[in-house]
Amino acid sequence: MSDLEELVGRARAGDRGATARLISVVERRAGAGEPIGIADLWSARPRVVVGVTGSPGAGKSTLVDRLVGAWRTRGHRVGVVAVDPSSPFSGGAILGDRVRMQGHTHDPDVFIRSVATRGALGGLARSVPEIVRLLGLVGYDLVVIETVGVGQVEVEVVGEADVTVVVITPGWGDAIQANKAGIMEIADLFVINKADRAGLAETRRDLVAMLDLGHREPRPPILETVATSGEGTDAVAEAVVALAAELDDRGILKSRVAARRRRAVERVIVDRVLRAAADADQAVWAQVEAGTVDPGAAADALLDALEIAPGHGARGGSSDE
Template sequence: MDVATLVEQAREGRPRAVARLISLVEGASPQLREVMAALAPLSGGAYVVGLTGSPGVGKSTSTSALVTAYRKRGKRVGVLAVDPSSPFSGGALLGDRVRMSEHASDPGVYIRSMATRGHLGGLAWSAPQAIRVLDAAGCEVILVETVGVGQSEVEIAAQADTCVVLLAPGMGDGIQAAKAGILEIGDVYVVNKADRDGADSTARELNHMLGLGESRGPGDWRPPIVKTVAARSEGIDEVVEALEKHRAWMEEHGVLDARRRRRAANEVENIAVTALRERIGDLHGDQRLDALAERIITGRLDPYTAADELIESVTQA
């Protein structure tokens, strides 16, 4: 099927067409440039919410509860759930689809699991393009759930309009938050499993750490802390309310446009760096690279100057 037809069918909300487009993205298809060119004028309207946190805090359950809450408000919802890749097959466990099976028959919800394929940072490399597909397909809210690997998982802050950090009592998450850069990326904090002992102390500890680390002026956003029991949908409406307040604040202060510009700039940079890396990778065994290496080991050239020469030769080729 040609790209124009796929895009048209995706705009009509046909899940198979959306799946085909995301598969083209994941597989780095030769048609990827054509797909992105076709989607560019159709995207930009979706509100992207990232959900991150340590394994076991209830990210998938919270995502499912948020889908239900947004559907009650009449919103079309897309879910991008990033699973860790198998080191053997390269595929993802797709456990998030199992947890969100209650939404499988809802035509207003599209759920896609993606494998990281070895990419660090909690997201798949192709996540930005997959988000654009869901946006162009008419999803008004896109929930991006990260892997759940812990301290290296802050990449979601660069991909989402609003970043939700989930914690749970009894998991040492207070300490994890302090040392993982989590205090810098959260726009809304959720203490899930609040029916457990220690939920109040976890919220207090988090609030204290946010107070210690903040350098906010009058009118700046202060991340709220919401307690939930996602398995029973308790507190989820309050989370949605906090998300909408953050969105309104960003729109009022020009933060939303700034974040989206930064996101687009990061995407362009990543694509360009990847293309350059591939071109440099093709030089292994090339006489130019061998000649530079020879000059380095004989002391006639330093590695930084050699790198400059290599970049110049690659970009002019």
């Protein structure tokens, strides 16, 4: 039995230290574009993957903390992957969402991990899809991906989630800008958190109007919570699981999982081509840096050096990969 197989066995038995070590392996190898080397990882998945996103200050971490508790009372083993911005100095995660979820520290059926974005495209760390699959492999049937809620990560997370929850607050702000960011399109469920604040009715009205304008059918449910007190969080926990079951019955989850697996391969291809291109022809890169060649011509030259026909795919050449 290999060391990784032994760790997987221990993680399945509830050893959270083994799970943490496996995630470290996944982060290191996925970040380097290397094969992970864990048997059955590719086909593994949790029963439900929940994306939780929204603007900073919406109370996402507090809401997730409450949801974890609600799902645990229903018998779910829950994993949380908190995607944080990277420290510009260490490259590590800096928000520390685990600090806000200390109530679950001693629960052997809850595993919480903060993951740095490390400058990944769209803000979503490259290792997140593999970490989610790993948590499914070792027995966590419900996994939450919580995003920091900046840049394009709100849109990116939907590609890795079965059900996406968008958290907003009363006095939501510029609705048009939010719509441009893609938030309206990715949500399977809206949660208006901090519902004890002024402006709740107006926020719900504006949200319904925007959904009507976008002709979303069926319209995503809109629920209200006060996460600090737990009010409304049980209803959200139940709604998420019910939505996942509904999407599964309609065949939507199957298509989302298939697209997710395709994107995983595409990410590896992009990473490997970019790494190879960086070393392919330094004369071309010198021209790029000097501004003496346009991007299209430079890309053609680099692809040619990699024996990839520009605009037409591989020419049949082999590589050492």
